[in-house]
Amino acid sequence: MTSTKTLCPYCGVGCGLEVSPTKSKKAPADSDWTVRGDRAHPSSQGMVCVKGATIAEAIDKNRLLYPLMRASLDEPFRRVSWEEALTAIADRIRHVVATQGPEAVCMYGSGQLQTEDYYTAQKLLKGCLGTNNFDANSRLCMSSAVAAYIQSFGSDGPPPCYDDLENTDCAFLIGTNTAECHPIVFNRLRKYHRKKRGKVKLIVVDPRRTETAKDADLHLAIRPGTDITLMNGIAHILLRQRWIDAMFIDEATKDFQAYAEVIRHYPPERVAEVCGITVKDLEEAARWWGLSKSVLSLWSMGINQSSEGTAKARTLINLHLMTGQIGKPGAGPFSLTGQPNAMGGREAGGLAHILPGYRLVKNPEHRRAVEQAWQLPAGSISPTPGLAAWDMMVGLEQGAVGLFWVAATNPAVSMPDIERTKAALRRSPFTVYQDAYYPTETAEYAHVLLPAAQWGEKTGIMTNSERTVTLCPAFQPRPGETRADWEIFAEVGRRLGFEQQFAWQSAAEVYDEFVQLTAGRVCDMTGLSHDRLAAGPIQWPCPQQETAQTAWNKYDKRLYADHHFPTPNGRANFAAFHEGGLAELPDTDFPFVLTNGRLYGHWHTQTRTGRIDKIRKMHPEPLLEMNPLDAQRLQLQSGDWVEVRSRRGAACLKLLVTQYIRKGVLFIPMHWGALWADQAECNALTHAAVCPISLQPELKASAVAVVPLTAEMRVAVMSGEQHDLGLVGVARDQ
Ligand code: SF4
Numbered sequence: 001m002t003s004t005k006t007l008c009p010y011c012g013v014g015c016g017l018e019v020s021p022t023k024s025k026k027a028p029a030d031s032d033w034t035v036r037g038d039r040a041h042p043s044s045q046g047m048v049c050v051k052g053a054t055i056a057e058a059i060d061k062n063r064l065l066y067p068l069m070r071a072s073l074d075e076p077f078r079r080v081s082w083e084e085a086l087t088a089i090a091d092r093i094r095h096v097v098a099t100q101g102p103e104a105v106c107m108y109g110s111g112q113l114q115t116e117d118y119y120t121a122q123k124l125l126k127g128c129l130g131t132n133n134f135d136a137n138s139r140l141c142m143s144s145a146v147a148a149y150i151q152s153f154g155s156d157g158p159p160p161c162y163d164d165l166e167n168t169d170c171a172f173l174i175g176t177n178t179a180e181c182h183p184i185v186f187n188r189l190r191k192y193h194r195k196k197r198g199k200v201k202l203i204v205v206d207p208r209r210t211e212t213a214k215d216a217d218l219h220l221a222i223r224p225g226t227d228i229t230l231m232n233g234i235a236h237i238l239l240r241q242r243w244i245d246a247m248f249i250d251e252a253t254k255d256f257q258a259y260a261e262v263i264r265h266y267p268p269e270r271v272a273e274v275c276g277i278t279v280k281d282l283e284e285a286a287r288w289w290g291l292s293k294s295v296l297s298l299w300s301m302g303i304n305q306s307s308e309g310t311a312k313a314r315t316l317i318n319l320h321l322m323t324g325q326i327g328k329p330g331a332g333p334f335s336l337t338g339q340p341n342a343m344g345g346r347e348a349g350g351l352a353h354i355l356p357g358y359r360l361v362k363n364p365e366h367r368r369a370v371e372q373a374w375q376l377p378a379g380s381i382s383p384t385p386g387l388a389a390w391d392m393m394v395g396l397e398q399g400a401v402g403l404f405w406v407a408a409t410n411p412a413v414s415m416p417d418i419e420r421t422k423a424a425l426r427r428s429p430f431t432v433y434q435d436a437y438y439p440t441e442t443a444e445y446a447h448v449l450l451p452a453a454q455w456g457e458k459t460g461i462m463t464n465s466e467r468t469v470t471l472c473p474a475f476q477p478r479p480g481e482t483r484a485d486w487e488i489f490a491e492v493g494r495r496l497g498f499e500q501q502f503a504w505q506s507a508a509e510v511y512d513e514f515v516q517l518t519a520g521r522v523c524d525m526t527g528l529s530h531d532r533l534a535a536g537p538i539q540w541p542c543p544q545q546e547t548a549q550t551a552w553n554k555y556d557k558r559l560y561a562d563h564h565f566p567t568p569n570g571r572a573n574f575a576a577f578h579e580g581g582l583a584e585l586p587d588t589d590f591p592f593v594l595t596n597g598r599l600y601g602h603w604h605t606q607t608r609t610g611r612i613d614k615i616r617k618m619h620p621e622p623l624l625e626m627n628p629l630d631a632q633r634l635q636l637q638s639g640d641w642v643e644v645r646s647r648r649g650a651a652c653l654k655l656l657v658t659q660y661i662r663k664g665v666l667f668i669p670m671h672w673g674a675l676w677a678d679q680a681e682c683n684a685l686t687h688a689a690v691c692p693i694s695l696q697p698e699l700k701a702s703a704v705a706v707v708p709l710t711a712e713m714r715v716a717v718m719s720g721e722q723h724d725l726g727l728v729g730v731a732r733d734q
Pocket residue numbers: 008009010011012013014015044047048049050051052053182183184185
């Protein structure tokens with residue numbers, strides 16, 4: 001059998017992989033499949049990180065193979081047929097719609113879904129059932145970037161591409177540990193930066209000296225929550241020094257004067273003091289931004305996961321607009337997506353406020369276009385955005401949700417305020433959980449478990465962060481009775497009476513229908529199909545008449561190269577924001593700011609990577625990072641056990657004392673749920689305050705206290721015994 005070219009199913013970098021049968025005579029081989037980087041893939045050029053390289057080892061482990069059901073959560077599951085499971089789901093949907101209305105049906109999906117899965121779910125929920133209650137874990141990941149792009153440019157869609165990593169004069173990385181979270185993007189940048197040492201500047205903004213910050217020419221270790229102040233301070237200097245592009249501002253933007261009025265209030269001395277950095281470093285950052293021919297900014301969760309995430313992302317975009325750093329090689333604001341097909345989800349309308357083809361639920365023309373394409377009566381799609389991720393938990397708490405359907409994600413680990421989340425999940429009258437793996441933490445809260453075929457077992461499309469679309473063909477038979485996610489959604493649709501809407505015979509047909517809804521939109525993909533993508537990945541926009549080569553030439557691989565934006569007046573919008581600060585400030589009871597993030601080897605809630613030996617050995621346990629000054633004051637050292645407490649819960653972790661984190665700030669990796677470690681859940685501590693625009697929760701910052709644990713106390717904590725340890729802390733870094 002020959003090799004299969006596909007895409008890595010982990011992060012949004014979207015590296016091309018080549019999978020072939022294992023020939024090694026070593027016994028036992030780690031997997032039947034050998035994976036290597038696809039040198040022909042334009043995004044990754046043959047590179048892969050440890051996750052992509054080991055992915056095949058997780059394919060066959062701990063799979064959910066058959067549908068399972070139970071009447072209540074305290075009963076064991078029993079194996080059932082697909083017929084019984086699907087009949088129960090369709091009956092339940094009919095019952096909930098009849099008794100509570102369509103708004104009581106919710107689906108929570110994932111950037112792990114392929115575009116065909118996403119699209120089919122939108123048609124079922126938003127079109128046929130008439131509720132926009134489809135949201136995805138992308139809400140926790142990059143919905144602030146989506147909102148910022150839409151508000152600033154008139155449309156979603158990251159303007160730059162990965163080639164800009166090797167064409168920039170200044171890379172500005174804020175709120176992103178790219179080296180660990182998007183390793184191959186950082187590999188490309190790091191190689192180029194080292195080759196051009198001294199000529200290309202790398203600025204990293206992060207309260208931690210991360211693997212990314214270690215490569216920086218300038219590391220701005222700002223206080224958590226001061227990003228807007230920092231960026232307004234840079235803008236202040238750019239304006240004062242006239243390092244701006246007046247012609248671009250004049251011809252291609254709107255509302256610069258209102259913005260200039262706000263940044264006037266951010267002189268360097270004040271900004272440096274608020275951010276906890278030196279004036280010299282601030283001025284250096286502004287000088288490099290202002291005098292570089294091209295500036296590329298990268299950002300991810302450190303900006304997006306904030307109660308002012310949209311404001312932060314727009315403030316970063318403002319810097320690009322005032323300096324004309326967009327639509328040209330090596331320039332532009334580039335949000336890195338967390339998941340392999342979060343971009344495809346955005347294209348297919350996979351959030352509660354959007355529709356396929358970068359359309360908005362609230363826009364009547366957009367709704368009508370989609371209704372016509374779906375051959376549904378006018379008014380079928382509700383004009384009201386559906387429940388966002390956290391709102392679904394609140395809906396469960398309040399008894400407003402009659403059916404909760406989860407696909408390809410693990411909310412019992414990844415949602416904020418996890419004890420409250422679990423209590424909400426326990427209240428669900430009927431939860432369908434569709435996943436490839438079993439057990440997971442969320443399975444504990446399900447009434448119906450549906451076995452999903454995963455990467456390598458179904459054919460579908462994924463789009464990576466730079467808008468490159470890749471066909472991911474099936475290369476091995478589906479195990480047990482697993483089915484593709486889109487097939488499950490379509491079958492339920494047919495059982496609800498929508499035979500015409502779900503008459504497809506293949507994923508290729510689903511994709512053909514979807515791309516028609518992108519015609520004339522920023523994300524025009526009408527030139528794409530499974531057949532065409534079988535020859536190799538293609539970046540959008542790619543209208544029907546374009547070949548891959550002419551599309552790239554015409555669009556220069558970047559959006560907005562012509563400085564025309566899809567707003568009503570064709571101009572990009574400035575927006576002026578003052579700093580709002582953290583939603584939960586540290587105080588005397590909870591004196592530390594806790595932040596969290598990924599480690600290089602692990603992925604999300606370990607559903608796959610927890611089952612790969614090499615990665616488990618690489619990161620055997622979660623550690624709490626603390627600055628030496630804080631540790632000294634608490635008389636703690638590396639290896640000591642501590643309890644971290646917030647207003648919502650506690651976690652018990654081993655300490656790592658490191659100078660790579662700011663005084664007053666702590667860090668926990670976000671990967672460990674109840675299945676993988678005892679009482680080390682990061683989200684036991686986080687809160688659910690959201691950005692009012694994007695509705696993305698502020699997972700990145702919570703106020704916590706630290707309690708040293710003796711051996712006896714640790715035994716008591718782990719056994720769940722009541723204990724009163726008293727709170728010990730240090731004052732916040734002022
Ligand atoms: S960088 Fe991301 S897409 Fe590339 S191999 Fe690693 S996990 Fe996969």
